[in-house]
Structures are given as structure tokens and as C-alpha cells.
Amino acid sequence: MTASSAAVPSGTGRRLLRHLNPGPYGWQTTAATVLALLVALALSSALIAITGGSPAASVQALFQGSMADWTAWTSTLLYMAPLLLVAVGACVSARSGLFNIGQEGQVLIGALAAAWVGLRLAITGPVLLVVMLAAAALAAGAWAGLSSLMYRLRGVNVVVSTMLMTFVAQQVVAYAVNMPWLLQESRVGNAPVSPQSNPLPPSGLLGSFGEYPDLQINGGLILAVVAAVLVAVAITRTPWGFRLTMLGRNPLAAKHAGVRVNALGGAALAISGALAGLAGAVLLASPVGVNRLQPGIAMNIGWDGLLVALVARNRPLAAMPVALLFGVLRSGGGFLAATGVPSFLVDVVKALLVLAFVAPPVVVALVRRRRSSDRTAGSRREATPVAEEAIA
Amino acid sequence: MSAADDISTILSSGIRLTVPLAFAACGEYLAERAGTMNISLEAMMLGAAFGSVATASATGSATTGLVAGVLIGLLIGFVHGNLAHRLEVNTFVVGLVLNALVLGLTSFLITISSFDSHQVSQVSVPWLRDIPLIGHPLFVERWPVYLLILVIPLTWWLVERSRWGLELRAVGEQPQAADVTGIHVNLRRRQALLWCGALAGLGGAYLAVGEVGSFNQNMTAGRGYIVIAAVIFGAWRLGRTLLGCVLFGLADAMRLALPALGLTLNSQLLVVAPYLLALLAMLVFATRNREPKALGQPFVRGST
Numbered sequence: 001m002t003a004s005s006a007a008v009p010s011g012t013g014r015r016l017l018r019h020l021n022p023g024p025y026g027w028q029t030t031a032a033t034v035l036a037l038l039v040a041l042a043l044s045s046a047l048i049a050i051t052g053g054s055p056a057a058s059v060q061a062l063f064q065g066s067m068a069d070w071t072a073w074t075s076t077l078l079y080m081a082p083l084l085l086v087a088v089g090a091c092v093s094a095r096s097g098l099f100n101i102g103q104e105g106q107v108l109i110g111a112l113a114a115a116w117v118g119l120r121l122a123i124t125g126p127v128l129l130v131v132m133l134a135a136a137a138l139a140a141g142a143w144a145g146l147s148s149l150m151y152r153l154r155g156v157n158v159v160v161s162t163m164l165m166t167f168v169a170q171q172v173v174a175y176a177v178n179m180p181w182l183l184q185e186s187r188v189g190n191a192p193v194s195p196q197s198n199p200l201p202p203s204g205l206l207g208s209f210g211e212y213p214d215l216q217i218n219g220g221l222i223l224a225v226v227a228a229v230l231v232a233v234a235i236t237r238t239p240w241g242f243r244l245t246m247l248g249r250n251p252l253a254a255k256h257a258g259v260r261v262n263a264l265g266g267a268a269l270a271i272s273g274a275l276a277g278l279a280g281a282v283l284l285a286s287p288v289g290v291n292r293l294q295p296g297i298a299m300n301i302g303w304d305g306l307l308v309a310l311v312a313r314n315r316p317l318a319a320m321p322v323a324l325l326f327g328v329l330r331s332g333g334g335f336l337a338a339t340g341v342p343s344f345l346v347d348v349v350k351a352l353l354v355l356a357f358v359a360p361p362v363v364v365a366l367v368r369r370r371r372s373s374d375r376t377a378g379s380r381r382e383a384t385p386v387a388e389e390a391i392a
Numbered sequence: 393m394s395a396a397d398d399i400s401t402i403l404s405s406g407i408r409l410t411v412p413l414a415f416a417a418c419g420e421y422l423a424e425r426a427g428t429m430n431i432s433l434e435a436m437m438l439g440a441a442f443g444s445v446a447t448a449s450a451t452g453s454a455t456t457g458l459v460a461g462v463l464i465g466l467l468i469g470f471v472h473g474n475l476a477h478r479l480e481v482n483t484f485v486v487g488l489v490l491n492a493l494v495l496g497l498t499s500f501l502i503t504i505s506s507f508d509s510h511q512v513s514q515v516s517v518p519w520l521r522d523i524p525l526i527g528h529p530l531f532v533e534r535w536p537v538y539l540l541i542l543v544i545p546l547t548w549w550l551v552e553r554s555r556w557g558l559e560l561r562a563v564g565e566q567p568q569a570a571d572v573t574g575i576h577v578n579l580r581r582r583q584a585l586l587w588c589g590a591l592a593g594l595g596g597a598y599l600a601v602g603e604v605g606s607f608n609q610n611m612t613a614g615r616g617y618i619v620i621a622a623v624i625f626g627a628w629r630l631g632r633t634l635l636g637c638v639l640f641g642l643a644d645a646m647r648l649a650l651p652a653l654g655l656t657l658n659s660q661l662l663v664v665a666p667y668l669l670a671l672l673a674m675l676v677f678a679t680r681n682r683e684p685k686a687l688g689q690p691f692v693r694g695s696t
Contacts, residue, residue, distance in 0.1 A: 047497075047500070051500075051501070051504055052504075099482075099484060101484060101488065150671070150674070150675060154674070154675050156671075156674045156675060157429070157674075157683075157687070157688060159429070159484050159688065160429065160620075160624065160674070160688075161671060161674065163431065163617070163620075164617075164621060164667045164670055164671050165667075165671070167614065167617060167664065167667045168664055168667050168668060168671075171660040171661075171663050171664035172660075172664075174660050174663075175658070175660040178660070303488070303492065306488065307488070307489075307492065310485060310488075340504075342499070342500050342503035342504060344496050344497075344499040344500035344503060345496075345500055346496075347492060347493075347495065347496025347497075347499070347500070348493060348496040348497050348500060350492065350496070351489050351490075351492040351493035351496060352493070354485075354489050354492075355489055355493075358481060358482075358485055358489070359475065359479060359481050362479060362480055362481050362482075363479050363481075366479060366480050373694075
């Protein structure tokens with residue numbers, strides 16, 4: 001960075017400019033985000049056009065598969081529920097300054113625990129569902145807690161350990177559904193057995209609500225929305241949330257202010273794991289679907305939920321519309337193939353969307369910092385909250 | 393089949409599974425020494441694998457495909473470097489997004505296109521190939537394998553003996569101090585990512601036009617993450633990192649050979665071994681200060 005004395009507006013113009021800069025999330029960020037979104041959409045359309053598809057037809061197919069009628073809405077909301085749960089969890093850990101990227105594994109562990117409770121414990125009636133959900137949250141919370149433990153005791157990087165634990169979780173589930181004594185389906189006659197569990201009993205399934213013809217609000221969605229609102233309130237309106245944010249912004253200051261760093265940080269990671277685990281249970285007990293534990297049950301919901309949180313910039317309430325959008329992309333993606341555009345397109349669109357939401361605020365903050373440090377020319381450095389930029 | 397034949401078969405399949413890991417590991421090792429925890433390695437390998445097959449099919453030359461793979465790896469390294477170490481977007485976020493983007497894009501493109509199969513030629517070293525047991529696995533290979541003989545010492549020399557490497561290590565350990573002495577921290581990190589991209593690209597391209605001759609969806613299947621595990625397992629030392637690659641390659645070969653050998657070793661255990669070993673290594677080495685101190689931390693001048 002070169003110290004420039006020229007090209008700095010002075011006098012009235014400068015004061016006016018300062019008025020137009022209302023903080024790091026001001027109009028510049030909004031403008032940059034809109035611009036980035038347009039670029040992302042243009043790139044996606046270009047990709048479709050170059051490969052011989054029609055962007056308009058693709059948009060229509062996406063709409064048809066996700067929002068055109070109540071059946072489509074039902075499927076969209078079915079995807080939205082676990083995505084939102086994962087995203088809300090990701091918000092909690094990111095707020096505390098720990099970046100958990102192991103949701104995919106935590107989803108699997110949650111589903112595993114729920115399946116085990118549902119199939120191996122002799123519980124009947126509506127209690128079963130409650131116990132299943134609790135077990136999923138506990139198991140996945142403990143799974144994420146392991147990463148926290150490794151970090152607190154031995155300083156192991158949380159991002160790396162949660163990532164590696166994801167691959168461990170995949171094999172744990174693969175093992176469980178290959179072992180008859182654990183969860184593999186029971187043999188019927190001479191039929192070959194697959195690596196999957198038996199279907200859950202009916203009392204272990206989440207119900208659907210809503211009397212509208214064809215539109216079904218699945219129980220998982222209600223769980224997810226409640227979780228999002230609770231977490232949003234807890235983060236913004238309670239002393240706990242204040243301590244959490246303080247820990248994320250500046251761990252040292254938080255420690256000096258009397259925050260129990262280890263307990264709070266560990267709890268944040270465990271909560272984020274628990275919510276991902278709930279998403280796993282919701283996937284398993286979904287009112288439609290096979291309701292069996294299969295190695296592919298997580299369907300990248302964990303990775304996508306993480307992206308939802310990134311787009312929502314770690315705000316649980318903002319995660320709701322974003323999770324809905326990602327649900328739309330998922331359920332609409334299935335309809336794309338009919339137009340000759342592979343459904344993998346939605347993965348490209350998702351990745352571009354995330355970039356379009358994540359990069360602008362960081363870039364705007366960077367440009368502003370450069371400008372301000374040029375302006376003060378070394379005499380005064382503006383303190384910028386680094387932790388906030390570090391994660392989205 | 394005799395036991396010697398079995399061992400020879402597993403060895404040769406193990407070596408073939410190790411080579412892509414080893415190329416990428418040399419790159420990731422250098423990037424991590426410079427302080428970038430580069431998880432877009434998977435994207436680099438996968439993108440390069442696709443690019444090499446597409447180019448080989450278009451030009452009819454597998455070698456051109458290999459070069460194209462390296463270029464694609466470079467491109468992804470360039471994008472990652474500029475997003476993470478120029479625009480200061482969180483490096484893990486960049487990695488996640490690039491992985492998702494490349495996986496989606498290559499899956500998309502392979503669904504609507506078909507490519508001819510091309511493979512680089514095989515080299516058979518006279519005399520040496522006749523050594524019992526290890527002769528055939530080591531000395532009858534596709535020629536890019538022998539690039540490792542060049543790449544490994546070069547990486548070691550770059551990191552441990554060159555001025556550039558000294559600066560890289562300084563940037564990975566103490567970026568603030570490096571900055572004060574006049575090293576351009578983020579430039580060095582971007583350069584390290586370019587080296588990483590080129591080598592990961594070579595590894596991915598070798599996998600595609602070297603071993604298989606074609607591309608299929610999600611071809612690398614998490615090999616990038618295994619390489620990251622290998623670098624951690626190797627405690628950020630090149631020799632041990634490569635040892636980790638060999639170990640993980642052999643474990644993979646064992647897993648594939650199990651049914652044929654009639655052994656009942658748990659295949660999930662073999663798949664999970666790299667990750668468990670990496671986690672274990674991190675727990676053990678935590679107190680020995682082997683990890684580059686600034687690993688994964690963005691550099692912002694004036695903040696500590």
C-alpha cells in the first residue's frame with residue numbers, strides 16, 4: 001500500500017462523503033452485493049447458454065419444481081427444514097469465533113443416533129420421537145464437542161478437526177449399516193441385504209401439519225423455525241448471546257471481562273453440532289422418504305447448510321429466507337434435467353451465490369481501511385475488528 | 393497366485409494410488425508452510441482431472457492434457473490466492489466455495505459431454521524392472537510418475553534452501569515480523585498457492601490421463617482431503633508427509649485388494665485410517681510446535 005497524499009477529497013466534499021458512509025454494512029456493501037449477484041446470475045446464464053440450454057427454460061423449470069404448486073412447495077419446505085437447522089447451528093459457532101465445517105458429519109451422527117433409538121429401543125407412542133430427537137442432538141453435540149475438546153486441551157485447529165471428523169463420521173455410519181448386530185436391515189427370507197437400516201416404526205416419524213389440500217408443513221420445519229427464532233433471540237437479547245459475541249470478536253477481552261472462554265466456546269460448538277444432529281434426525285424421520293439410515297442420507301445437507309449460514313452472514317433470522325432459497329434450488333434442480341440442463345447446475349449457482357454474498361462486505365471493508373489509512377498517512381491507525389471480517 | 397505376486401500387485405496398485413497424493417502433497421506442504429490451510433486442494437485436483445481429459449480429447453494428446461491440468465490447478469490457486477490473500481476473504485470459506493463450485497461445474501460438464509480416452513505412454517526401465525517383488529511396481533509406470541523424482545527434491549530445496557523458501561517459512565510462522573523485514577506477506581502466500589495449484593493440478597491430471605484415461609463424476613473422491621491429512625500426519629515435514637502418502641495409498645490398495653485376497657479386514661477402518669491418523673498426529677504433535685504458527689490466519693498489516 002502506498003502512502004498517497006493526493007487524490008484524497010478535502011473540505012466540504014470530504015465531509016459529505018463521510019456522511020454517505022454509514023458503517024461497514026452500508027449502501028456500498030449493498031451495492032457491491034447486488035452487483036456481485038448480477039455477475040453470478042450472468043455467469044450461470046452464460047454457462048447454460050454456452051452448453052446449449054436455455055436460461056429462461058431453466059428458470060422456469062426451477063420454478064416449476066419448487067414453487068409452482070402446493071406439491072412443489074411441500075418438497076421445497078422439506079429441504080428447507082434440515083438446511084435451516086444446520087445453518088442456525090453454524091451461526092452459533094461462527095459467532096463464538098469457532099468455524100465449524102463438520103456439519104455433514106454431525107448430520108450423519110445425528111441420523112445414526114436417531115435411527116438407533118428408533119429401531120433398537122422399545123419405546124412406543126409419541127415419546128419415541130422426542131427421545132430420537134434428543135438422542136440425535138446429544139450425539140452430534142458430543143461429536144462436535146470432541147473437536148472443541150481437542151482444541152482446548154491440545155490446541156488442535158477446529159476447522160481441520162471438524163473437517164476430518166466428517167470423514168470419520170461417514171465411515172462410522174457405513175460401518176453401522178453393514179453390521180447386522182448394529183443397524184443393518186434384517187434379512188427377509190433369502191433376499192439379499194443392503195447396507196441400510198430397517199425402516200423406522202410409524203411412531204418415530206415426524207408428522208405433517210396443515211389441512212390445505214396438498215400443502216404439507218412438515219414437523220421438521222416447525223422445529224427449525226423455532227430453533228432459528230430462539231437462537232436469534234438468545235444471541236441478540238440475552239447476556240449469554242452478548243458474551244458469545246464478545247468471545248467471537250475478541251477472545252482476550254472476553255477472558256479479561258470474566259467470560260469463561262472454554263465453557264462458552266465449547267458450548268457454542270456443541271450447540272452447533274446438536275442442531276446439525278437434529279437436522280440428521282429430521283432427514284431420517286421425514287414424513288416422505290425411505291425412513292431408513294443409509295450412508296448417503298446426509299445428501300450434502302451439512303455442506304449446503306454451512307453455505308446458507310455464510311450467505312446469511314451468520315444471522316439466524318436471515319438464514320430463514322436463504323434456507324428457503326436453497327430449498328427452492330434443491331427441489332427445482334430435479335426438474336432441470338427435463339430441459340436438458342443437468343441438475344448439477346444448481347450446485348454451480350449455489351457456489352456463485354455464496355461468493356456473491358461473502359466477498360462484497362470484506363472487499364468494501366478492505367477498501368475503506370486502505371482509504372482511511374491513506375488519509376491518516378500513518379499518524380493514526382483505525383482499529384478494525386478483525387474477527388468480524390475473518391468469518392464472512 | 394503366490395504370495396509374492398499378491399504383494400507385488402498390492403504394491404503396484406498402492407504406488408499408483410500414492411502418486412497423485414504425492415504430487416498434491418508437495419504442493420500442499422509448501423502452501424501450509426507459508427501459512428495457508430488450503431482446503432481447495434480437492435477443487436484443484438478435480439478441476440485438473442477434468443481439464444486434462446477434456447484437453448486430451450480435444451487435441452488428441454495426453455501430454456497436452458497433462459499440461460492443461462497443471463494450468464487449471466494454477467488457475468484455481470490463483471483464484472484462491474487472490475480471494476484469500478488479496479481481498480481477505482476467509483481462506484476456509486474460499487476453499488469450501490471453490491470445492492463446491494468445481495464439483496458442481498465438472499459434474500455439470502461431464503453430464504453433457506463425452507470425451508475420447510487418452511493415456512500418457514508407459515515407461516519401462518530396463519534391468520531395474522526385473523528386480524523381484526518391487527521391480528515391476530516401481531519401474532513400469534506411466535512417465536509422469538518419474539516427474540516425482542524432480543518435484544520432491546525441488547520442493548524440498550525451495551522450502552529449506554532457497555531465499556524464497558526462507559521467506560515463505562517466515563510468512564507462515566510470524567507474518568507480522570516478516571512484514572516488518574520487508575517481505576510482502578500476502579504476495580508470498582499467493583505464490584505458494586500457485587506452486588500448490590500447479591502440483592495439485594499435476595496430481596489430478598495424472599490421475600485422469602495417467603491412470604484412468606477418462607473422467608467420471610467426483611473422480612478425486614476426497615483425495616484432496618487425504619493429502620491434507622497426510623501433511624498434518626507428517627507434522628509439516630516433507631519426508632514424513634510423503635511417507636503418509638505412501639501409507640494412505642497402500643491402505644487404499646489394501647482395501648481394494650481385500651475381496652480378492654479373501655481377507656476379512658474391516659474396509660471402513662482402512663478408509664478412515666488417514667483421517668484418524670491425522671487427528672492422532674495433531675493431538676500428539678500439538679506440544680512440539682511443528683505446526684506453522686500462523687497457519688490459517690489471515691494477514692492484516694497493523695493487527696496482531
